[in-house]
Amino acid sequence: MDMFVVRGGRPLRGAVAMSGSKNASLPIMAAVLAVEGPVTLRNVPHLADVTTLASLLTRLGVDIRRTENDELRLEVVDASACVAPYDLVRRMRASICVLGPLLGRRRRACVSLPGGCNIGHRPIDLHLRGLAALGAEISVERGYVLAKADRLRGAVVDLSGPTGSTVTGTCNVLTAACFAEGRSVLTGAACEPEVVDLGEFLIAAGAAINGLGTSTIEVDGGPTLHGTRHAVIPDRIEAATFLIAAAITRGDLRIDNVRADHLSAVIETLRQIGVRIEREGFGLRVSMGDALRPAEVCALPYPGFPTDVQAQLSALLSLAPGTSVVTDHVFPDRFLHLPELCRLGADIRREGASGIIHGVPQFSGASVMASDLRASAALLLAAPGDSVIRRIYHLDRGYERLEDKLRPLGADICRVTDAAENVPLTLVPPLEPCDTAGPPPPKFLQPRSITAELPDHPI
Numbered sequence: 001m002d003m004f005v006v007r008g009g010r011p012l013r014g015a016v017a018m019s020g021s022k023n024a025s026l027p028i029m030a031a032v033l034a035v036e037g038p039v040t041l042r043n044v045p046h047l048a049d050v051t052t053l054a055s056l057l058t059r060l061g062v063d064i065r066r067t068e069n070d071e072l073r074l075e076v077v078d079a080s081a082c083v084a085p086y087d088l089v090r091r092m093r094a095s096i097c098v099l100g101p102l103l104g105r106r107r108r109a110c111v112s113l114p115g116g117c118n119i120g121h122r123p124i125d126l127h128l129r130g131l132a133a134l135g136a137e138i139s140v141e142r143g144y145v146l147a148k149a150d151r152l153r154g155a156v157v158d159l160s161g162p163t164g165s166t167v168t169g170t171c172n173v174l175t176a177a178c179f180a181e182g183r184s185v186l187t188g189a190a191c192e193p194e195v196v197d198l199g200e201f202l203i204a205a206g207a208a209i210n211g212l213g214t215s216t217i218e219v220d221g222g223p224t225l226h227g228t229r230h231a232v233i234p235d236r237i238e239a240a241t242f243l244i245a246a247a248i249t250r251g252d253l254r255i256d257n258v259r260a261d262h263l264s265a266v267i268e269t270l271r272q273i274g275v276r277i278e279r280e281g282f283g284l285r286v287s288m289g290d291a292l293r294p295a296e297v298c299a300l301p302y303p304g305f306p307t308d309v310q311a312q313l314s315a316l317l318s319l320a321p322g323t324s325v326v327t328d329h330v331f332p333d334r335f336l337h338l339p340e341l342c343r344l345g346a347d348i349r350r351e352g353a354s355g356i357i358h359g360v361p362q363f364s365g366a367s368v369m370a371s372d373l374r375a376s377a378a379l380l381l382a383a384p385g386d387s388v389i390r391r392i393y394h395l396d397r398g399y400e401r402l403e404d405k406l407r408p409l410g411a412d413i414c415r416v417t418d419a420a421e422n423v424p425l426t427l428v429p430p431l432e433p434c435d436t437a438g439p440p441p442p443k444f445l446q447p448r449s450i451t452a453e454l455p456d457h458p459i
């Protein structure tokens with residue numbers, strides 16, 4: 001398993017371009033299952049999650065290739081398969097996005113339940129309720145969702161749940177509704193830009209959809225969708241991560257290929273806490289103002305502050321003097337990163353769905369473990385001095401060539417294979433001399449060669 005060895009804290013300076021959105025690419029790629037004819041997608045990022053979904057789509061009869069100019073060409077060549085097996089779905093929850101397109105076009109779907117997740121309870125009841133409202137017969141057997149419908153019929157489908165709407169659930173029902181007879185009205189629909197991007201792809205493929213970006217979407221179903229071209233929107237979560245990276249390192253960055261209108265809540269929040277953000281050409285220029293201010297921030301469905309930026313913001317607020325509170329109303333248990341941030345010197349305690357953050361002057365180097373995709377980004381941003389971040393396969397799922405993007409900006413970051421002998425010895429804190437007489441420690445606790453390289457500050 002790879003890990004990052006980071007000598008963090010260096011100000012990031014220069015320009016960096018954002019990749020295409022992961023969370024828009026995945027449902028759009030899955031929707032190709034419902035399309036007859038070739039589809040060409042631009043801006044699909046090179047990510048582990050994209051590769052995972054490509055494997056699943058290949059299994060479901062889609063021919064996929066990257067062209068020389070980095071476009072993704074997809075075309076259904078065999079529409080007979082309907083099974084998304086556990087061995088592929090368990091690698092990535094977003095695989096559930098194949099359910100709606102399979103049901104809509106092939107009238108049958110057998111998709112493994114995605115299973116557990118590090119960011120909290122993630123049911124799919126709203127997906128199933130929505131598809132059932134369109135007339136699908138749904139059951140769950142031996143860990144698989146079985147869905148079938150000889151005919152789908154337009155209906156009013158309510159997608160609101162206890163914590164708001166569901167993003168991938170809206171994607172599933174939206175795509176299936178394109179094949180339902182008559183009009184479907186999706187209420188409580190997710191307004192996220194990634195849902196809008198899927199909707200615009202479906203419209204380009206011949207669907208009749210109104211109300212994208214609002215909580216009520218109307219779909220007039222038809223018999224087919226045809227091949228088309230589409231450019232995926234830039235990744236707003238990657239952009240937010242780089243905005244925070246510039247602030248946390250007191251750097252000065254220009255972020256290109258960005259949609260500022262998708263980042264309103266992030267930009268507003270960061271400005272409130274003292275980060276300077278201005279438009280520059282088609283990009284954003286970000287630098288740190290005089291001082292960070294504490295804040296109370298709540299992660300909410302779009303257009304609220306994104307849950308996917310909650311961990312990175314917690315890292316930044318850890319350096320703001322005073323007390324900040326970060327609450328997550330979307331995933332109230334998404335706090336596995338807090339103990340790891342504390343290992344880097346942050347002072348945070350969890351209270352229910354909130355992290356209570358007491359600002360510290362700086363982080364200190366440590367060895368930490370990433371728990372999920374966005375938590376890994378938070379640790380990377382916080383990592384000062386010598387730090388080691390393990391389990392970075394989470395990062396590879398969602399950030400394209402992250403170290404290659406960070407290095408030209410001044411970051412000192414190196415990817416190494418996770419083996420004990422590769423851990424920098426300076427990460428072992430120095431032992432204070434023991435002043436109570438006792439038996440000499442056993443030989444294996446006297447690592448002469450190690451203590452010779454330890455830093456000379458006290459623990």
Ligand code: UD1
Nearest residue numbers: 023094121122123124125126127161163165166167168330
């Ligand atoms: C998507 C994003 C993820 C982001 C999340 C919330 C993708 C691939 N992933 O995940 O990065 O963090 O939106 O913005 O786009 N819920 C239910 N029942 C359901 C479905 C969801 O109660 O059937 C709840 C969830 O537990 C959660 C909330 O609704 O509390 C939002 O989840 P949802 O929008 O479905 O997240 P995903 O689509 O899985």
